Amino acid sequence: MTERIVVGAALIEGGRVLAARRSAPAELAGRWELPGGKVEPGETPDAALVRELREELGVDAEVGERVPGQWALRPPYVLWVWTARLLPGSAEPKPLQDHDELRWLSLRELWDVRWLEQDVAAVREVAVRLGPGSA
Numbered sequence: 001m002t003e004r005i006v007v008g009a010a011l012i013e014g015g016r017v018l019a020a021r022r023s024a025p026a027e028l029a030g031r032w033e034l035p036g037g038k039v040e041p042g043e044t045p046d047a048a049l050v051r052e053l054r055e056e057l058g059v060d061a062e063v064g065e066r067v068p069g070q071w072a073l074r075p076p077y078v079l080w081v082w083t084a085r086l087l088p089g090s091a092e093p094k095p096l097q098d099h100d101e102l103r104w105l106s107l108r109e110l111w112d113v114r115w116l117e118q119d120v121a122a123v124r125e126v127a128v129r130l131g132p133g134s135a
């Protein structure tokens, strides 16, 4: 089976990362994830990430560096993560689609939410990029 990429954003601002609580489907609802979604055929992962962040959160974002690793989701999907930041003049994120709550989490707060199990290893990698001195 060909893998299909789901892109996730570690949207970082002032040393905090944005976590999003899924509102659907039922088996994922209530759990927290990195905002993002499926890469469409013919689309680059970067472009998909910018598009998903606009659709889901209403923000204008810029993609940063790839967070090393890839994490298996429900087949055939695999999660790839990039850091991202809001562009100057962007609106603040709002849960427009797929989510019902957003939280900016500092390193100290990172594990206060129930991440999707399949996201935990990715979030650990993101943690390395938080803290003093990060974007």
Ligand SMILES: Nc1nc2c([nH]c(=O)n2[C@H]2C[C@H](O)[C@@H](COP(=O)(O)OP(=O)(O)OP(=O)(O)O)O2)c(=O)[nH]1
Binding pocket: 006, 007, 008, 028, 033, 034, 035, 036, 037, 038, 039, 052, 073, 074, 077, 079, 098, 116, 118, 119
């Ligand atoms: N966005 C995102 N999806 C994740 C994460 N972890 C995880 O298991 N998933 C799953 C949930 C979904 O089954 C799939 C991503 O699909 P989605 O529903 O967010 O994507 P999409 O916006 O492109 O949705 P659609 O076209 O199917 O409506 O990956 C994560 O951290 N971020």
